[in-house]
Amino acid sequence: MDTTFFTRKLVTAAALFLCGFLCFVIAFATPTWLHVREGIHGGLWSRCLMVKEPAYWTCDAWEQPTNGFITASQAFAVMSLLLYVLLFVAMIVTIVSMVQDIPYRKYIDRKCVLMLLAVSTFSAASLAIMSGTVMGIKGKDYVYDLQRNEYVVFSYNQKKIDITGPLNLGWSFVVNVFAAIFTYASFAFLAVEYKLLPEDDGHECQENV
Numbered sequence: 001m002d003t004t005f006f007t008r009k010l011v012t013a014a015a016l017f018l019c020g021f022l023c024f025v026i027a028f029a030t031p032t033w034l035h036v037r038e039g040i041h042g043g044l045w046s047r048c049l050m051v052k053e054p055a056y057w058t059c060d061a062w063e064q065p066t067n068g069f070i071t072a073s074q075a076f077a078v079m080s081l082l083l084y085v086l087l088f089v090a091m092i093v094t095i096v097s098m099v100q101d102i103p104y105r106k107y108i109d110r111k112c113v114l115m116l117l118a119v120s121t122f123s124a125a126s127l128a129i130m131s132g133t134v135m136g137i138k139g140k141d142y143v144y145d146l147q148r149n150e151y152v153v154f155s156y157n158q159k160k161i162d163i164t165g166p167l168n169l170g171w172s173f174v175v176n177v178f179a180a181i182f183t184y185a186s187f188a189f190l191a192v193e194y195k196l197l198p199e200d201d202g203h204e205c206q207e208n209v
Contacts, residue, residue, distance in 0.1 A: 013189035014091045017121060020182030021084045023175050024128055028077055031059060032170035033132070034139045039163045042139070043172055044074050044131075052160045069138030073131045080127035087120050111197050118190035125183035132176045136169060143167050 027033070031043030041048050048059040062070050094113055146152050147164055156163045 009189055009193050010091075010095060013117075013121075013186045013193070014095060016182050016189065017087065017091060017186035020125070020179045020186060021088055023179035023182060024080065024084055027128075027172045027176035027179060028081055030172040030175075032172040033135050033176070034143065034173070035168050035170040036143060036163055037165035037168070039161060039165045040143070041170055043170075044070070044077055044135070049156075049159075049161050052162065069134055069142060072138075073134040076127050076131035076134065080124050080131060083120055083124035083127065087117065087124060090117060090120075111194060114190055114194040114197065118187055118194055121183055121187040121190060125180045125187065128176055128180045128183070132173055132180075136173065140167060 028044060031046045031048055032041045033043045035041040038050055038052075040050070042062065045061070046059050047062055048057045050057050094117065143163075144167070153164060
């Protein structure tokens with residue numbers, strides 16, 4: 001078996017995963033998933049309001065009720081982040097075990113490891129997409145409900161905040177999409193390598209699959 005070829009493809013998958021991981025951390029921590037021009041922008045954990053005269057942004061936690069979409073989006077994002085962290089550690093350990101002459105290496109079923117990495121990578125990307133989908137669809141409905149409520153609009157106007165501008169998806173949302181794309185690409189490399197890698201005989205993990 002060409003272990004060098006295997007290692008190169010695994011490193012490519014790990015590099016794509018790392019790009020996805022970094023993008024997701026940025027999206028996770030920044031508050032610009034939804035953006036109402038010169039009015040509101042909000043992320044997973046906070047929303048920011050633009051106060052005019054003088055113009056400045058003020059940020060605080062989301063006010064309830066938000067129809068539960070923030071909680072749902074946060075839950076998907078946290079599960080995705082946990083998988084990203086676990087995968088980051090697992091990929092480092094896997095690459096080191098493939099490159100270095102480690103005593104227990106002969107007991108590792110590489111196909112089983114690749115299968116677990118591929119499934120977990122696909123799950124992390126899918127959870128990130130689900131978080132963005134909830135934020136994009138339900139967040140849009142939430143903002144439109146605010147804009148249609150004349151009393152709410154008047155209340156914000158009294159605070160010199162205009163929430164009637166056009167709603168767009170913010171740059172944090174776009175970064176989250178790129179995170180999923182990079183991670184899905186990593187999954188593709190892992191899945192292809194899993195299919196091409198010969199069976200490892202005599203390993204307990206493979207025998208139990």
